[in-house]
Amino acid sequence: MAPKSNLDLVTECDNFPYHSQDPEKFKALWNDYYHFYLEGCEACLGYMTPAVAEKFPLTQHWRLDELNRRLIFQPRDENAAPVTNFDKRNDILAEYLQHVREQRIFGVLSGWRDERYPIYGPNRELLLSMERSATPLFGVVTYGVHMTGYVETDEGMKIWAPRRALTKQTYPGMMDNTVAGGLSTGEKPFECLVRECEEEASLPEDLVRTAQACGTLTYFHVRDSRAGGETGLCQPECQYIYDLKMPPDAIPKPGDDEAIDFQLLTVEEVQRAMAEGRFKPNCAHLLLEFFVRHGILTAANEPDYIEIVTRLHRKLEFPTA
Known part of the structure; x- marks a missing residue:
């Protein structure tokens, strides 16, 4: 070699790919990926392959918008009201990802680390804290x-x-x-x-x-x-x-x-x-x-x-x- x-x-x-170098390849990938969003935040937080986004089990905390190709995390409390508290939101995310791990849906979760990584919003505010091994699934x-x-x-x-x-x-x-x-x-x-x-x-x-x-x-x-x-x-x-x-x-x-x-x-x-x-x-x-x-x-x-x-x-x- x-x-x-x-x-x-x-x-x-x-x-x-860079849009400036290969706009067709960039657009093809960009249009194929799903975009990861947190409800209430207008910024896209990561890109997800369809093979990943479409495998996630949908619960009351998740919505798959196929038309706009978005996977949206929408944490809810026991009364189905939106959860805005940072710690409660992360507890819901952690419990959900642990459930997905136990179902052995994704290979990367076999490398579970019990270590959380930060995800930030457009004003540099801390939005989420996510299990390290799950972050590539969401592309954050x-x-x-x-x-x-x-x-x-x-x-x-x-x-x-x-x-x-x-x-x-x-x-x-x-x-x-x-x-x-x-x-x-x-x-x-x-x-x-x-x-x-x-x-x-x-x-x-x-x-x-x-x-x-x-x-x-x-x-x-x-x-x-x-x-x-x-x-x-x-x-x-x-x-x-x-x-x-x-x-x-x-x-x-x-x-x-x-x-x-x-x-x-x-x-x-x-x-x-x-x-x-x-x-x-x-x-x-x-x-x-x-x-x-x-x-x-x-x-x-x-x-x-x-x-x-x-x-x-x-x-x-x-x-x-």
Whole structure:
């Protein structure tokens, strides 16, 4: 198989079509998807494939509008009145999703995490808190943290890269960023990073708190079989990104069952692994941004530089935090 170019790597992660580049493909997909709505909010919160939207069991809390291709969450109390309280609304959603999980309707719910992700409205208000494994079914924006740990050596910069456990439901055995994790409802990005560094890499808090915030990375991914469960699910994401310059004696070690091991690789070894398709798609995406920031990937050595840099920061079409 031919090596992947840097633009190939970007396109593999940010693979939902752009209207400006392919309006016909965009319109065909957009017209095919159902749109996820919460009653009382005018904004579309996510895109859902028909194979998913039409399988959800309809109760008093849900309405499928086939004419306008919308799946609408309309939580009701015991008197059939609309529920506007945030906690009660989420309790109804959690109970419903647990019921769907028990019926084994969707493969992605086999990766149930008992962890809730936030969903925001058009004024950045917190609308819902949804079980993590269910979010790809609804195509809502999710948030995470990704950190690149690197060491300055006599041979140049080296990067710590773990290999994902073969038992993971998503992207088993692929290479990852030094530390990465999802942002739960109510959790601050940097505190999430500190927690994930301890859990995944056994890195001490005092070292992790020297990490530098480097902005965000946004993309709109459509899942394939490597992600586990149903394919074609929409996964728009925003990642808060960090760099951690590590001393030579700081050695990350797996602190849970997420990773097999950590390898300290030269930039050239990382780039080769990316070109060979060994990195998880969004991790390769993030490493390209890291290379841009550190002057490793430049307009002088990358013919697709402008498009790559632009697509590392996609404007998402849903409300965000």
